[in-house]
Amino acid sequence: MTDHQHTDVTLSHEDRAADSTTLFGFWTYLMTDLVLFASLFAVFAVLRGPQFGGASIQNIFSLPFVLFETIVLLTSSFACGLALLAAREGKVKGTIFWLCTTFVLGALFVGMEVHEFAGLVAQGLGPSQSGFLSAYFTLVGTHGLHVTIGLLWLIVLIVAILKRGFSRGNMRKLALFAIFWHFLDIIWIFIFIIVYLTGSL
């Protein structure tokens, strides 16, 4: 019995090291994603000028709609934070509730974005109309794709927590997910400012 406990102690030391390595690895991955978005922002900045076919940046979207989208995403991030707090207190029900809230709000955000895109395409303002629209759809769409991947990850996470509770692995995955979700928030705030706010001026 004592032998067994001894093994456990050394392993948990190893586990702690593994946690910190995974966390650092995930941050490094996020930096690569940041460079990816930086490149897309640069592309957008270059191509936002010319408006082939008359679609200028001012008249392709409505600011209140985008503002609501923003609030939805930020609230989902808030819910994600509450889920993390509930998990740290060991409350399975609370965690699942807030994760589901995160999911619903995230899905609403993606739905609104799809709606916006579909509306533009229906008006004949699809991504193949001009360099500006290509850049707009790709930048905003890449963010939307990230959110969608995040939603899939969230489903997996909810299933994992329901199956195994707050195992060490699940806690780690939950923390990483929260970082990812907040990261997407920050990217969106840049999109909101650089694409929509400066575009509406």
Add this chain to the structure above:
Amino acid sequence: MNWQEFIFGRLSWSVLPQNAIAWGGAIFMIACILILVGVITSFGAWRWLWREWLTSLDPKKIGVMYLIVAGVMLVRGGTDALLLRTQQATSVGNSFGILSATHFQEIFSAHGSIMIFFVAMGLMFGLINLVLPLQIGSRDVAFPFLNSLSFWLFCAGAALINCSLLLGDFSTAGWLAYPPLSELVYSPTTGVDYWIWSLQIGGLGSLLSGVNFLVTIVKMRVKGMTWMRLPVFSWSVLGSMSLVVFAFPILTVTLTLLYLDRTAGMHFFTAGGGGNMMMYVNLIWAWGHPEVYILILPAFGVFSEIVPVFSSKKLAGYTSMVYAIWGIVGLSFLVWLHHFFTMGAGSDVNAFFGIMTAVIAVPTGVKIFNWLFTMYRGRIRFTSPMLWFIGFVILFTLGGVAGVVMAEPPADYELHNSLFLVAHFHTMIVSGVLFGYFAGLTYWFPKFFGFTLDEKWGKRAFWFWFLGFILAFGPLYLLGLEGATRRLDHYSAALGWQPLFAVAGVGAGMIAIGFCCQMAQIVASFRKRHENRVGNDPWGGRTLEWATSSPPPSYNFAQLPLVHARDAFWASKHSGVPLEGQFEDFSMPKNTGAGIIIAGFIFLLGFAAVWHLWWLLVLGFLGAVVTLLIHAFNDDTEHLVTASEVMHLEAGLRRTPSTI
């Protein structure tokens, strides 16, 4: 869209090779695959191969597999080079050589892409996998499964680029596929798509490896190995991997945007519709210039290990070496515009990038002088790794000076797009990167196989490569100064260039003989493995990898070393303070086939994207995701190795010396 188009996309009988040389390539490739499959089957080795190699997460095995794939791709890229040289030596005046203009363009595009992505990168990641964990005293990399996945993605990319030998054509747009030529209007076939997807998949593997090794060096160094005790090879890998992390996402974006242009009719880089093709050139070089340093930094690191060991002295100027690496890392992001001074960005912009380019020669010069100072008054052994180093110093310095010449925008206006440029960058990549990795392979080979490489064949290989290189690329400098542009498939006899092109052809042939010598070296070394068997430390090494047995156990070190000084192993040998720490329990990753299976699905995805087989694309994507999920839900990925087990194993090893 009718059902045939849905099922077969752009595939049809007409995509098979159209001429004898192309058929030759395709048949040769298929024959090689069949022979390989036959040999493995006849030895009944599939199960062994799967269990011991294909599913292995051991970086040492992954490293060996990287080297094998890179070697195979070197044959492919080298054959391309021989064809190009033959064409340019014979296609003059009324003779039109052996290749059509289009085929010539496909071959130089394939040659460049393959040599950079699948040879140089493969050799680099192979060496890093082999040496880095040992050198920092670690049992493994930070993310063993990710490492396996990276390798198999690299293989998937390599396989996809070779598919173009049999099915469809390859890009004719050069190794960086500048638009508008690479756009759908001017390149309507699958060539550019092959280029995009093989680089995209291989590049994704490189990006994941970059994250993995960066984290490995930051987090997995053994106790006592503070930053300023880190061996210079590891420092250079850290520099190189930082560049990977910051540069490769730009490549991912650029390739994706080009594919969107070609497939979804977007206008990022098109001539019309508000696209901006110079943006492509900026983006691709914002990745491409750091890429050059990604390749060369670990080669610098290799020389920083070899020169002290074979000069029996410590490295001169360790600290300045470290600062030089980071100087190069920083500056390498500030020089990309020198690839297109003629864009017309204006004299201020050109002056800035010209000066930055000249400045980056300073940290590189620091490194050259430090290696020379290390040799100065040292007890030098002229083994073949040392010969590669000396060949490198001579050629690389000359090629580097040619680079500084071209860094002056006015000179660049004359020299750009000429063979002078081609000669310059081949000097940097062949005599810099390749010579460096060849030196490293010779140097570290006994560590992983337990016997040294045959010196006689090694020296022959060096001399053929070295002299062949001078003959192959010396004439290109001269031709470039005479005004020969790159990528010429035919020229007028009146120019009088043929003799120089013929000399270059002879040089390429000599390099090919040099490569054959290396193959002979491996065979000869294997035959003489018993007489060439060596202990843990054949060269008088200074760093931790020489402290463990040759070949090392899967867990690298029975007892993790305790580092008290820079050059820890050397210090321990000379002070008598033992390096070994305690025996302790540790866990090792279990083998998994998830990496190769996911990469297989990603290969299908890439193939589908090239041929517009949208059903297969969805299938490949879903397959990869499902496999990844199954792997993520598998908790049984590690096994515990106890201290007593290790003691047992080690005692057994000492009784019966390993025999291959």
